[in-house]
Amino acid sequence: MAEALKGLAGSVGIVTGAAKGIGEGVARTLHALGVKLALADIDEAGLQALAADLGGDVMTARLDVTDGAAVEAFVADAETRLGPVDRLAHVVGIQKFGSIAEMPEADFDAMFSVNVKGAFLTVQAVAKRMIPRGRGSIVAIASTAARTPRVRQGGYCASKAAVAQLMCVAGLELAPYDIRVNCVSPGVTETGMVQRLMATMANTDVVTRGDLDTFRVGVPLGRLARSEEIADVVAFLLSDQASYLTMQDVVVDGGGALGA
Ligand SMILES: NC(=O)c1ccc[n+]([C@@H]2O[C@H](COP(=O)([O-])OP(=O)(O)OC[C@H]3O[C@@H](n4cnc5c(N)ncnc54)[C@H](O)[C@@H]3O)[C@@H](O)[C@H]2O)c1
Known part of the structure:
Protein backbone atom coordinates (compact mmCIF):
# COMPACT_ATOMS: atom_id res chain seq x y z
CA MET A 1 0.00 0.00 0.00
CA ALA A 2 1.15 3.50 -0.76
CA GLU A 3 2.43 5.34 2.29
CA ALA A 4 -0.47 7.74 1.95
CA LEU A 5 -3.78 7.72 0.15
CA LYS A 6 -5.36 11.10 -0.46
CA GLY A 7 -7.75 12.28 2.22
CA LEU A 8 -7.42 9.37 4.65
CA ALA A 9 -4.99 10.71 7.24
CA GLY A 10 -6.89 12.43 10.05
CA SER A 11 -10.31 11.45 8.73
CA VAL A 12 -12.76 9.46 10.88
CA GLY A 13 -13.67 5.95 9.84
CA ILE A 14 -15.84 3.08 11.04
CA VAL A 15 -14.96 -0.58 10.47
CA THR A 16 -17.57 -3.22 11.33
CA GLY A 17 -16.56 -6.83 11.79
CA ALA A 18 -13.14 -5.57 12.85
CA ALA A 19 -12.28 -8.21 15.48
CA LYS A 20 -10.83 -10.69 13.03
CA GLY A 21 -10.35 -11.74 9.43
CA ILE A 22 -10.81 -9.20 6.65
CA GLY A 23 -12.24 -6.56 9.03
CA GLU A 24 -9.14 -6.78 11.19
CA GLY A 25 -6.99 -6.39 8.07
CA VAL A 26 -9.01 -3.32 7.02
CA ALA A 27 -8.68 -1.82 10.50
CA ARG A 28 -4.91 -2.36 10.56
CA THR A 29 -4.46 -0.84 7.10
CA LEU A 30 -6.64 2.22 7.79
CA HIS A 31 -4.91 2.74 11.13
CA ALA A 32 -1.51 2.68 9.43
CA LEU A 33 -2.83 5.27 6.97
CA GLY A 34 -3.77 7.63 9.80
CA VAL A 35 -7.55 7.16 9.95
CA LYS A 36 -9.15 7.81 13.36
CA LEU A 37 -11.06 4.58 13.90
CA ALA A 38 -14.24 3.38 15.56
CA LEU A 39 -14.22 -0.43 15.45
CA ALA A 40 -17.30 -2.59 16.01
CA ASP A 41 -17.91 -6.33 16.33
CA ILE A 42 -19.89 -8.79 18.45
CA ASP A 43 -16.52 -10.25 19.51
CA GLU A 44 -15.51 -7.81 22.25
CA ALA A 45 -12.39 -9.72 23.34
CA GLY A 46 -11.13 -9.79 19.76
CA LEU A 47 -11.68 -6.03 19.44
CA GLN A 48 -9.81 -5.33 22.65
CA ALA A 49 -6.86 -7.46 21.60
CA LEU A 50 -6.69 -5.62 18.28
CA ALA A 51 -7.01 -2.21 19.94
CA ALA A 52 -4.16 -3.04 22.33
CA ASP A 53 -2.00 -4.17 19.42
CA LEU A 54 -2.75 -0.94 17.53
CA GLY A 55 -1.59 1.09 20.53
CA GLY A 56 -4.93 1.83 22.16
CA ASP A 57 -5.77 4.96 20.16
CA VAL A 58 -8.92 3.50 18.61
CA MET A 59 -12.52 3.43 19.82
CA THR A 60 -14.08 -0.02 20.12
CA ALA A 61 -17.65 -1.12 20.76
CA ARG A 62 -19.42 -4.43 21.06
CA LEU A 63 -22.15 -4.18 18.43
CA ASP A 64 -24.61 -6.56 16.83
CA VAL A 65 -25.29 -4.98 13.43
CA THR A 66 -28.77 -6.54 13.28
CA ASP A 67 -29.89 -4.26 16.15
CA GLY A 68 -30.91 -0.96 14.57
CA ALA A 69 -31.05 1.04 17.83
CA ALA A 70 -27.58 -0.22 18.79
CA VAL A 71 -26.14 0.65 15.37
CA GLU A 72 -27.60 4.15 15.63
CA ALA A 73 -26.17 4.61 19.15
CA PHE A 74 -22.73 3.37 18.05
CA VAL A 75 -22.51 5.76 15.10
CA ALA A 76 -23.74 8.67 17.26
CA ASP A 77 -21.13 7.82 19.90
CA ALA A 78 -18.36 7.57 17.26
CA GLU A 79 -19.23 11.07 16.00
CA THR A 80 -19.29 12.50 19.52
CA ARG A 81 -15.94 10.98 20.42
CA LEU A 82 -14.04 11.19 17.12
CA GLY A 83 -15.83 13.71 14.90
CA PRO A 84 -17.86 13.45 11.68
CA VAL A 85 -17.59 9.98 10.13
CA ASP A 86 -16.44 10.29 6.51
CA ARG A 87 -15.46 6.66 5.83
CA LEU A 88 -17.32 3.42 6.46
CA ASP A 107 -29.80 -20.46 8.86
CA PHE A 108 -31.24 -18.70 5.82
CA ASP A 109 -32.83 -16.05 8.03
CA ALA A 110 -29.59 -15.54 9.99
CA MET A 111 -27.58 -14.83 6.82
CA PHE A 112 -30.14 -12.35 5.52
CA SER A 113 -30.40 -10.68 8.91
CA VAL A 114 -26.66 -10.26 9.49
CA ASN A 115 -25.46 -9.84 5.90
CA VAL A 116 -28.28 -7.81 4.31
CA LYS A 117 -30.18 -6.11 7.13
CA GLY A 118 -26.90 -5.41 8.95
CA ALA A 119 -25.54 -3.65 5.86
CA PHE A 120 -28.78 -1.69 5.46
CA LEU A 121 -28.84 -0.51 9.07
CA THR A 122 -25.16 0.43 9.17
CA VAL A 123 -25.13 2.29 5.87
CA GLN A 124 -28.37 4.07 6.80
CA ALA A 125 -27.00 5.31 10.15
CA VAL A 126 -23.83 6.63 8.50
CA ALA A 127 -25.38 7.94 5.27
CA LYS A 128 -28.00 10.11 6.96
CA ARG A 129 -25.16 11.94 8.75
CA MET A 130 -23.03 12.23 5.62
CA ILE A 131 -25.88 13.72 3.53
CA PRO A 132 -26.04 17.17 5.18
CA ARG A 133 -22.23 17.40 5.11
CA GLY A 134 -22.10 16.55 1.40
CA ARG A 135 -19.15 14.19 1.61
CA GLY A 136 -18.28 10.59 2.44
CA SER A 137 -17.17 7.22 1.15
CA ILE A 138 -18.65 3.82 1.94
CA VAL A 139 -17.36 0.35 1.09
CA ALA A 140 -19.20 -2.88 1.88
CA ILE A 141 -17.74 -6.33 1.49
CA ALA A 142 -19.85 -8.48 -0.83
CA SER A 143 -18.30 -11.65 -2.33
CA THR A 144 -17.59 -13.40 -5.60
CA ALA A 145 -20.42 -15.64 -4.34
CA ALA A 146 -22.76 -12.79 -5.34
CA ARG A 147 -22.18 -13.61 -9.00
CA THR A 148 -20.73 -17.14 -9.09
CA PRO A 149 -23.14 -19.83 -7.84
CA ARG A 150 -21.67 -22.21 -5.25
CA VAL A 151 -23.24 -25.53 -4.27
CA ARG A 152 -24.39 -25.63 -0.62
CA GLN A 153 -24.10 -21.83 -0.42
CA GLY A 154 -27.45 -20.74 -1.87
CA GLY A 155 -28.43 -18.60 1.10
CA TYR A 156 -25.00 -17.02 1.33
CA CYS A 157 -24.75 -16.36 -2.43
CA ALA A 158 -28.22 -14.78 -2.45
CA SER A 159 -27.46 -12.62 0.61
CA LYS A 160 -24.24 -11.34 -0.96
CA ALA A 161 -26.00 -10.55 -4.26
CA ALA A 162 -28.49 -8.57 -2.17
CA VAL A 163 -25.67 -6.66 -0.46
CA ALA A 164 -24.09 -5.78 -3.81
CA GLN A 165 -27.38 -4.48 -5.23
CA LEU A 166 -28.25 -2.62 -2.02
CA MET A 167 -24.91 -0.79 -2.21
CA CYS A 168 -25.45 -0.01 -5.88
CA VAL A 169 -28.78 1.65 -5.07
CA ALA A 170 -27.19 3.46 -2.11
CA GLY A 171 -24.52 4.76 -4.50
CA LEU A 172 -27.20 6.02 -6.86
CA GLY A 187 -12.40 -14.43 -3.60
CA VAL A 188 -11.43 -17.04 -1.04
CA THR A 189 -9.41 -15.24 1.63
CA GLU A 190 -7.46 -16.83 4.49
CA THR A 191 -9.68 -16.13 7.54
CA GLY A 192 -11.63 -18.06 10.15
CA MET A 193 -14.60 -18.06 7.78
CA VAL A 194 -12.54 -19.90 5.21
CA GLN A 195 -11.22 -22.42 7.72
CA ARG A 196 -14.86 -23.30 8.33
CA LEU A 197 -15.43 -23.50 4.54
CA MET A 198 -12.38 -25.75 4.10
CA ALA A 199 -13.74 -28.07 6.77
CA THR A 200 -16.60 -28.86 4.37
CA MET A 201 -14.17 -29.92 1.59
CA ALA A 202 -12.03 -32.96 0.96
CA ASN A 203 -8.87 -30.84 0.67
CA THR A 204 -7.77 -27.28 0.03
CA ASP A 205 -6.78 -28.00 -3.59
CA VAL A 206 -10.53 -27.90 -4.29
CA VAL A 207 -10.29 -24.12 -4.02
CA THR A 208 -6.96 -23.33 -5.67
CA ARG A 209 -7.08 -26.00 -8.40
CA GLY A 210 -10.85 -26.25 -8.82
CA ASP A 211 -13.32 -29.10 -8.52
CA LEU A 212 -15.47 -30.24 -11.44
CA ASP A 213 -17.88 -32.05 -9.11
CA THR A 214 -18.93 -28.74 -7.56
CA PHE A 215 -18.53 -26.64 -10.72
CA ARG A 216 -15.76 -24.69 -9.02
CA VAL A 217 -12.99 -23.27 -11.19
CA GLY A 218 -9.59 -22.78 -9.60
CA VAL A 219 -7.68 -19.62 -8.74
CA PRO A 220 -5.33 -18.63 -11.61
CA LEU A 221 -2.90 -16.96 -9.15
CA GLY A 222 -2.73 -20.35 -7.40
CA ARG A 223 -3.25 -19.26 -3.79
CA LEU A 224 -5.82 -17.81 -1.44
CA ALA A 225 -6.00 -14.06 -0.78
CA ARG A 226 -4.55 -12.51 2.37
CA SER A 227 -6.73 -10.10 4.34
CA GLU A 228 -4.24 -7.28 3.71
CA GLU A 229 -4.73 -7.65 -0.03
CA ILE A 230 -8.47 -7.09 0.36
CA ALA A 231 -7.83 -4.25 2.82
CA ASP A 232 -5.60 -2.38 0.36
CA VAL A 233 -8.43 -2.21 -2.17
CA VAL A 234 -10.91 -1.13 0.51
CA ALA A 235 -8.53 1.64 1.61
CA PHE A 236 -8.08 2.86 -1.96
CA LEU A 237 -11.85 2.99 -2.54
CA LEU A 238 -12.41 4.81 0.75
CA SER A 239 -9.74 7.38 -0.09
CA ASP A 240 -10.11 10.51 -2.19
CA GLN A 241 -7.80 8.83 -4.69
CA ALA A 242 -10.91 6.98 -5.89
CA SER A 243 -12.92 10.21 -6.17
CA TYR A 244 -14.62 9.26 -9.47
CA LEU A 245 -15.41 5.65 -8.50
CA THR A 246 -18.89 4.85 -7.27
CA MET A 247 -21.50 2.08 -7.66
CA GLN A 248 -18.76 -0.44 -8.49
CA ASP A 249 -18.19 -3.96 -7.25
CA VAL A 250 -14.44 -4.52 -7.35
CA VAL A 251 -13.60 -8.23 -7.53
CA VAL A 252 -10.36 -9.15 -5.73
CA ASP A 253 -10.09 -12.88 -6.40
CA GLY A 254 -6.77 -13.78 -8.00
CA GLY A 255 -8.71 -14.40 -11.22
CA GLY A 256 -11.00 -17.01 -9.61
CA ALA A 257 -14.13 -15.73 -11.36
CA LEU A 258 -12.24 -15.74 -14.69
CA GLY A 259 -13.00 -12.04 -15.06
CA ALA A 260 -16.74 -12.70 -15.36
N1 LIG B 1 -12.98 -15.08 3.83
C1 LIG B 1 -13.43 -15.17 2.59
O1 LIG B 1 -12.98 -16.00 1.77
C2 LIG B 1 -14.46 -14.19 2.09
C3 LIG B 1 -14.71 -14.16 0.72
C4 LIG B 1 -15.66 -13.28 0.23
C5 LIG B 1 -16.33 -12.44 1.10
N2 LIG B 1 -16.07 -12.51 2.44
C6 LIG B 1 -16.81 -11.59 3.31
O2 LIG B 1 -15.88 -10.79 4.02
C7 LIG B 1 -16.43 -10.44 5.28
C8 LIG B 1 -15.46 -10.85 6.38
O3 LIG B 1 -15.27 -12.25 6.31
P1 LIG B 1 -14.13 -12.99 7.14
O4 LIG B 1 -13.67 -14.11 6.31
O5 LIG B 1 -13.17 -12.01 7.67
O6 LIG B 1 -15.04 -13.60 8.32
P2 LIG B 1 -14.71 -13.86 9.85
O7 LIG B 1 -15.75 -14.85 10.30
O8 LIG B 1 -13.27 -14.16 10.03
O9 LIG B 1 -15.01 -12.42 10.51
C9 LIG B 1 -16.31 -11.88 10.53
C10 LIG B 1 -16.42 -10.92 11.71
O10 LIG B 1 -17.78 -10.44 11.78
C11 LIG B 1 -18.19 -10.48 13.14
N3 LIG B 1 -19.66 -10.58 13.20
C12 LIG B 1 -20.42 -11.64 12.85
N4 LIG B 1 -21.71 -11.36 13.05
C13 LIG B 1 -21.78 -10.09 13.55
C14 LIG B 1 -22.84 -9.24 13.94
N5 LIG B 1 -24.12 -9.64 13.91
N6 LIG B 1 -22.54 -7.99 14.36
C15 LIG B 1 -21.25 -7.57 14.43
N7 LIG B 1 -20.20 -8.34 14.09
C16 LIG B 1 -20.46 -9.59 13.64
C17 LIG B 1 -17.49 -11.69 13.72
O11 LIG B 1 -17.43 -11.64 15.14
C18 LIG B 1 -16.12 -11.59 13.05
O12 LIG B 1 -15.20 -10.83 13.80
C19 LIG B 1 -17.80 -11.12 5.36
O13 LIG B 1 -18.79 -10.20 4.93
C20 LIG B 1 -17.67 -12.25 4.37
O14 LIG B 1 -18.93 -12.66 3.88
C21 LIG B 1 -15.15 -13.37 2.96
Missing part, protein backbone atom coordinates in the same frame (compact mmCIF):
# COMPACT_ATOMS: atom_id res chain seq x y z
CA ALA A 89 -15.97 -0.06 5.81
CA HIS A 90 -18.82 -2.46 6.46
CA VAL A 91 -17.20 -5.89 6.64
CA VAL A 92 -19.49 -8.01 8.86
CA GLY A 93 -20.81 -11.17 7.27
CA ILE A 94 -21.64 -14.76 8.18
CA GLN A 95 -21.74 -17.92 6.11
CA LYS A 96 -23.73 -21.11 6.68
CA PHE A 97 -23.67 -24.17 4.48
CA GLY A 98 -26.47 -26.34 3.17
CA SER A 99 -28.22 -27.16 -0.08
CA ILE A 100 -31.42 -25.28 -0.86
CA ALA A 101 -33.30 -28.56 -0.43
CA GLU A 102 -31.94 -29.00 3.10
CA MET A 103 -30.89 -25.65 4.60
CA PRO A 104 -32.75 -24.91 7.86
CA GLU A 105 -34.96 -21.83 7.64
CA ALA A 106 -33.17 -20.35 10.66
CA GLU A 173 -29.18 7.73 -4.10
CA LEU A 174 -26.13 9.28 -2.42
CA ALA A 175 -24.25 10.45 -5.53
CA PRO A 176 -25.98 13.89 -5.51
CA TYR A 177 -24.38 14.48 -2.08
CA ASP A 178 -20.89 13.52 -3.31
CA ILE A 179 -21.01 10.33 -1.24
CA ARG A 180 -19.47 7.34 -3.01
CA VAL A 181 -20.58 3.76 -2.34
CA ASN A 182 -18.72 0.72 -3.62
CA CYS A 183 -18.41 -2.98 -2.91
CA VAL A 184 -15.31 -5.11 -2.71
CA SER A 185 -15.91 -8.76 -3.58
CA PRO A 186 -13.11 -10.96 -2.30
Whole structure:
Protein backbone atom coordinates (compact mmCIF):
# COMPACT_ATOMS: atom_id res chain seq x y z
CA MET A 1 0.00 0.00 0.00
CA ALA A 2 1.15 3.50 -0.76
CA GLU A 3 2.43 5.34 2.29
CA ALA A 4 -0.47 7.74 1.95
CA LEU A 5 -3.78 7.72 0.15
CA LYS A 6 -5.36 11.10 -0.46
CA GLY A 7 -7.75 12.28 2.22
CA LEU A 8 -7.42 9.37 4.65
CA ALA A 9 -4.99 10.71 7.24
CA GLY A 10 -6.89 12.43 10.05
CA SER A 11 -10.31 11.45 8.73
CA VAL A 12 -12.76 9.46 10.88
CA GLY A 13 -13.67 5.95 9.84
CA ILE A 14 -15.84 3.08 11.04
CA VAL A 15 -14.96 -0.58 10.47
CA THR A 16 -17.57 -3.22 11.33
CA GLY A 17 -16.56 -6.83 11.79
CA ALA A 18 -13.14 -5.57 12.85
CA ALA A 19 -12.28 -8.21 15.48
CA LYS A 20 -10.83 -10.69 13.03
CA GLY A 21 -10.35 -11.74 9.43
CA ILE A 22 -10.81 -9.20 6.65
CA GLY A 23 -12.24 -6.56 9.03
CA GLU A 24 -9.14 -6.78 11.19
CA GLY A 25 -6.99 -6.39 8.07
CA VAL A 26 -9.01 -3.32 7.02
CA ALA A 27 -8.68 -1.82 10.50
CA ARG A 28 -4.91 -2.36 10.56
CA THR A 29 -4.46 -0.84 7.10
CA LEU A 30 -6.64 2.22 7.79
CA HIS A 31 -4.91 2.74 11.13
CA ALA A 32 -1.51 2.68 9.43
CA LEU A 33 -2.83 5.27 6.97
CA GLY A 34 -3.77 7.63 9.80
CA VAL A 35 -7.55 7.16 9.95
CA LYS A 36 -9.15 7.81 13.36
CA LEU A 37 -11.06 4.58 13.90
CA ALA A 38 -14.24 3.38 15.56
CA LEU A 39 -14.22 -0.43 15.45
CA ALA A 40 -17.30 -2.59 16.01
CA ASP A 41 -17.91 -6.33 16.33
CA ILE A 42 -19.89 -8.79 18.45
CA ASP A 43 -16.52 -10.25 19.51
CA GLU A 44 -15.51 -7.81 22.25
CA ALA A 45 -12.39 -9.72 23.34
CA GLY A 46 -11.13 -9.79 19.76
CA LEU A 47 -11.68 -6.03 19.44
CA GLN A 48 -9.81 -5.33 22.65
CA ALA A 49 -6.86 -7.46 21.60
CA LEU A 50 -6.69 -5.62 18.28
CA ALA A 51 -7.01 -2.21 19.94
CA ALA A 52 -4.16 -3.04 22.33
CA ASP A 53 -2.00 -4.17 19.42
CA LEU A 54 -2.75 -0.94 17.53
CA GLY A 55 -1.59 1.09 20.53
CA GLY A 56 -4.93 1.83 22.16
CA ASP A 57 -5.77 4.96 20.16
CA VAL A 58 -8.92 3.50 18.61
CA MET A 59 -12.52 3.43 19.82
CA THR A 60 -14.08 -0.02 20.12
CA ALA A 61 -17.65 -1.12 20.76
CA ARG A 62 -19.42 -4.43 21.06
CA LEU A 63 -22.15 -4.18 18.43
CA ASP A 64 -24.61 -6.56 16.83
CA VAL A 65 -25.29 -4.98 13.43
CA THR A 66 -28.77 -6.54 13.28
CA ASP A 67 -29.89 -4.26 16.15
CA GLY A 68 -30.91 -0.96 14.57
CA ALA A 69 -31.05 1.04 17.83
CA ALA A 70 -27.58 -0.22 18.79
CA VAL A 71 -26.14 0.65 15.37
CA GLU A 72 -27.60 4.15 15.63
CA ALA A 73 -26.17 4.61 19.15
CA PHE A 74 -22.73 3.37 18.05
CA VAL A 75 -22.51 5.76 15.10
CA ALA A 76 -23.74 8.67 17.26
CA ASP A 77 -21.13 7.82 19.90
CA ALA A 78 -18.36 7.57 17.26
CA GLU A 79 -19.23 11.07 16.00
CA THR A 80 -19.29 12.50 19.52
CA ARG A 81 -15.94 10.98 20.42
CA LEU A 82 -14.04 11.19 17.12
CA GLY A 83 -15.83 13.71 14.90
CA PRO A 84 -17.86 13.45 11.68
CA VAL A 85 -17.59 9.98 10.13
CA ASP A 86 -16.44 10.29 6.51
CA ARG A 87 -15.46 6.66 5.83
CA LEU A 88 -17.32 3.42 6.46
CA ALA A 89 -15.97 -0.06 5.81
CA HIS A 90 -18.82 -2.46 6.46
CA VAL A 91 -17.20 -5.89 6.64
CA VAL A 92 -19.49 -8.01 8.86
CA GLY A 93 -20.81 -11.17 7.27
CA ILE A 94 -21.64 -14.76 8.18
CA GLN A 95 -21.74 -17.92 6.11
CA LYS A 96 -23.73 -21.11 6.68
CA PHE A 97 -23.67 -24.17 4.48
CA GLY A 98 -26.47 -26.34 3.17
CA SER A 99 -28.22 -27.16 -0.08
CA ILE A 100 -31.42 -25.28 -0.86
CA ALA A 101 -33.30 -28.56 -0.43
CA GLU A 102 -31.94 -29.00 3.10
CA MET A 103 -30.89 -25.65 4.60
CA PRO A 104 -32.75 -24.91 7.86
CA GLU A 105 -34.96 -21.83 7.64
CA ALA A 106 -33.17 -20.35 10.66
CA ASP A 107 -29.80 -20.46 8.86
CA PHE A 108 -31.24 -18.70 5.82
CA ASP A 109 -32.83 -16.05 8.03
CA ALA A 110 -29.59 -15.54 9.99
CA MET A 111 -27.58 -14.83 6.82
CA PHE A 112 -30.14 -12.35 5.52
CA SER A 113 -30.40 -10.68 8.91
CA VAL A 114 -26.66 -10.26 9.49
CA ASN A 115 -25.46 -9.84 5.90
CA VAL A 116 -28.28 -7.81 4.31
CA LYS A 117 -30.18 -6.11 7.13
CA GLY A 118 -26.90 -5.41 8.95
CA ALA A 119 -25.54 -3.65 5.86
CA PHE A 120 -28.78 -1.69 5.46
CA LEU A 121 -28.84 -0.51 9.07
CA THR A 122 -25.16 0.43 9.17
CA VAL A 123 -25.13 2.29 5.87
CA GLN A 124 -28.37 4.07 6.80
CA ALA A 125 -27.00 5.31 10.15
CA VAL A 126 -23.83 6.63 8.50
CA ALA A 127 -25.38 7.94 5.27
CA LYS A 128 -28.00 10.11 6.96
CA ARG A 129 -25.16 11.94 8.75
CA MET A 130 -23.03 12.23 5.62
CA ILE A 131 -25.88 13.72 3.53
CA PRO A 132 -26.04 17.17 5.18
CA ARG A 133 -22.23 17.40 5.11
CA GLY A 134 -22.10 16.55 1.40
CA ARG A 135 -19.15 14.19 1.61
CA GLY A 136 -18.28 10.59 2.44
CA SER A 137 -17.17 7.22 1.15
CA ILE A 138 -18.65 3.82 1.94
CA VAL A 139 -17.36 0.35 1.09
CA ALA A 140 -19.20 -2.88 1.88
CA ILE A 141 -17.74 -6.33 1.49
CA ALA A 142 -19.85 -8.48 -0.83
CA SER A 143 -18.30 -11.65 -2.33
CA THR A 144 -17.59 -13.40 -5.60
CA ALA A 145 -20.42 -15.64 -4.34
CA ALA A 146 -22.76 -12.79 -5.34
CA ARG A 147 -22.18 -13.61 -9.00
CA THR A 148 -20.73 -17.14 -9.09
CA PRO A 149 -23.14 -19.83 -7.84
CA ARG A 150 -21.67 -22.21 -5.25
CA VAL A 151 -23.24 -25.53 -4.27
CA ARG A 152 -24.39 -25.63 -0.62
CA GLN A 153 -24.10 -21.83 -0.42
CA GLY A 154 -27.45 -20.74 -1.87
CA GLY A 155 -28.43 -18.60 1.10
CA TYR A 156 -25.00 -17.02 1.33
CA CYS A 157 -24.75 -16.36 -2.43
CA ALA A 158 -28.22 -14.78 -2.45
CA SER A 159 -27.46 -12.62 0.61
CA LYS A 160 -24.24 -11.34 -0.96
CA ALA A 161 -26.00 -10.55 -4.26
CA ALA A 162 -28.49 -8.57 -2.17
CA VAL A 163 -25.67 -6.66 -0.46
CA ALA A 164 -24.09 -5.78 -3.81
CA GLN A 165 -27.38 -4.48 -5.23
CA LEU A 166 -28.25 -2.62 -2.02
CA MET A 167 -24.91 -0.79 -2.21
CA CYS A 168 -25.45 -0.01 -5.88
CA VAL A 169 -28.78 1.65 -5.07
CA ALA A 170 -27.19 3.46 -2.11
CA GLY A 171 -24.52 4.76 -4.50
CA LEU A 172 -27.20 6.02 -6.86
CA GLU A 173 -29.18 7.73 -4.10
CA LEU A 174 -26.13 9.28 -2.42
CA ALA A 175 -24.25 10.45 -5.53
CA PRO A 176 -25.98 13.89 -5.51
CA TYR A 177 -24.38 14.48 -2.08
CA ASP A 178 -20.89 13.52 -3.31
CA ILE A 179 -21.01 10.33 -1.24
CA ARG A 180 -19.47 7.34 -3.01
CA VAL A 181 -20.58 3.76 -2.34
CA ASN A 182 -18.72 0.72 -3.62
CA CYS A 183 -18.41 -2.98 -2.91
CA VAL A 184 -15.31 -5.11 -2.71
CA SER A 185 -15.91 -8.76 -3.58
CA PRO A 186 -13.11 -10.96 -2.30
CA GLY A 187 -12.40 -14.43 -3.60
CA VAL A 188 -11.43 -17.04 -1.04
CA THR A 189 -9.41 -15.24 1.63
CA GLU A 190 -7.46 -16.83 4.49
CA THR A 191 -9.68 -16.13 7.54
CA GLY A 192 -11.63 -18.06 10.15
CA MET A 193 -14.60 -18.06 7.78
CA VAL A 194 -12.54 -19.90 5.21
CA GLN A 195 -11.22 -22.42 7.72
CA ARG A 196 -14.86 -23.30 8.33
CA LEU A 197 -15.43 -23.50 4.54
CA MET A 198 -12.38 -25.75 4.10
CA ALA A 199 -13.74 -28.07 6.77
CA THR A 200 -16.60 -28.86 4.37
CA MET A 201 -14.17 -29.92 1.59
CA ALA A 202 -12.03 -32.96 0.96
CA ASN A 203 -8.87 -30.84 0.67
CA THR A 204 -7.77 -27.28 0.03
CA ASP A 205 -6.78 -28.00 -3.59
CA VAL A 206 -10.53 -27.90 -4.29
CA VAL A 207 -10.29 -24.12 -4.02
CA THR A 208 -6.96 -23.33 -5.67
CA ARG A 209 -7.08 -26.00 -8.40
CA GLY A 210 -10.85 -26.25 -8.82
CA ASP A 211 -13.32 -29.10 -8.52
CA LEU A 212 -15.47 -30.24 -11.44
CA ASP A 213 -17.88 -32.05 -9.11
CA THR A 214 -18.93 -28.74 -7.56
CA PHE A 215 -18.53 -26.64 -10.72
CA ARG A 216 -15.76 -24.69 -9.02
CA VAL A 217 -12.99 -23.27 -11.19
CA GLY A 218 -9.59 -22.78 -9.60
CA VAL A 219 -7.68 -19.62 -8.74
CA PRO A 220 -5.33 -18.63 -11.61
CA LEU A 221 -2.90 -16.96 -9.15
CA GLY A 222 -2.73 -20.35 -7.40
CA ARG A 223 -3.25 -19.26 -3.79
CA LEU A 224 -5.82 -17.81 -1.44
CA ALA A 225 -6.00 -14.06 -0.78
CA ARG A 226 -4.55 -12.51 2.37
CA SER A 227 -6.73 -10.10 4.34
CA GLU A 228 -4.24 -7.28 3.71
CA GLU A 229 -4.73 -7.65 -0.03
CA ILE A 230 -8.47 -7.09 0.36
CA ALA A 231 -7.83 -4.25 2.82
CA ASP A 232 -5.60 -2.38 0.36
CA VAL A 233 -8.43 -2.21 -2.17
CA VAL A 234 -10.91 -1.13 0.51
CA ALA A 235 -8.53 1.64 1.61
CA PHE A 236 -8.08 2.86 -1.96
CA LEU A 237 -11.85 2.99 -2.54
CA LEU A 238 -12.41 4.81 0.75
CA SER A 239 -9.74 7.38 -0.09
CA ASP A 240 -10.11 10.51 -2.19
CA GLN A 241 -7.80 8.83 -4.69
CA ALA A 242 -10.91 6.98 -5.89
CA SER A 243 -12.92 10.21 -6.17
CA TYR A 244 -14.62 9.26 -9.47
CA LEU A 245 -15.41 5.65 -8.50
CA THR A 246 -18.89 4.85 -7.27
CA MET A 247 -21.50 2.08 -7.66
CA GLN A 248 -18.76 -0.44 -8.49
CA ASP A 249 -18.19 -3.96 -7.25
CA VAL A 250 -14.44 -4.52 -7.35
CA VAL A 251 -13.60 -8.23 -7.53
CA VAL A 252 -10.36 -9.15 -5.73
CA ASP A 253 -10.09 -12.88 -6.40
CA GLY A 254 -6.77 -13.78 -8.00
CA GLY A 255 -8.71 -14.40 -11.22
CA GLY A 256 -11.00 -17.01 -9.61
CA ALA A 257 -14.13 -15.73 -11.36
CA LEU A 258 -12.24 -15.74 -14.69
CA GLY A 259 -13.00 -12.04 -15.06
CA ALA A 260 -16.74 -12.70 -15.36
N1 LIG B 1 -12.98 -15.08 3.83
C1 LIG B 1 -13.43 -15.17 2.59
O1 LIG B 1 -12.98 -16.00 1.77
C2 LIG B 1 -14.46 -14.19 2.09
C3 LIG B 1 -14.71 -14.16 0.72
C4 LIG B 1 -15.66 -13.28 0.23
C5 LIG B 1 -16.33 -12.44 1.10
N2 LIG B 1 -16.07 -12.51 2.44
C6 LIG B 1 -16.81 -11.59 3.31
O2 LIG B 1 -15.88 -10.79 4.02
C7 LIG B 1 -16.43 -10.44 5.28
C8 LIG B 1 -15.46 -10.85 6.38
O3 LIG B 1 -15.27 -12.25 6.31
P1 LIG B 1 -14.13 -12.99 7.14
O4 LIG B 1 -13.67 -14.11 6.31
O5 LIG B 1 -13.17 -12.01 7.67
O6 LIG B 1 -15.04 -13.60 8.32
P2 LIG B 1 -14.71 -13.86 9.85
O7 LIG B 1 -15.75 -14.85 10.30
O8 LIG B 1 -13.27 -14.16 10.03
O9 LIG B 1 -15.01 -12.42 10.51
C9 LIG B 1 -16.31 -11.88 10.53
C10 LIG B 1 -16.42 -10.92 11.71
O10 LIG B 1 -17.78 -10.44 11.78
C11 LIG B 1 -18.19 -10.48 13.14
N3 LIG B 1 -19.66 -10.58 13.20
C12 LIG B 1 -20.42 -11.64 12.85
N4 LIG B 1 -21.71 -11.36 13.05
C13 LIG B 1 -21.78 -10.09 13.55
C14 LIG B 1 -22.84 -9.24 13.94
N5 LIG B 1 -24.12 -9.64 13.91
N6 LIG B 1 -22.54 -7.99 14.36
C15 LIG B 1 -21.25 -7.57 14.43
N7 LIG B 1 -20.20 -8.34 14.09
C16 LIG B 1 -20.46 -9.59 13.64
C17 LIG B 1 -17.49 -11.69 13.72
O11 LIG B 1 -17.43 -11.64 15.14
C18 LIG B 1 -16.12 -11.59 13.05
O12 LIG B 1 -15.20 -10.83 13.80
C19 LIG B 1 -17.80 -11.12 5.36
O13 LIG B 1 -18.79 -10.20 4.93
C20 LIG B 1 -17.67 -12.25 4.37
O14 LIG B 1 -18.93 -12.66 3.88
C21 LIG B 1 -15.15 -13.37 2.96
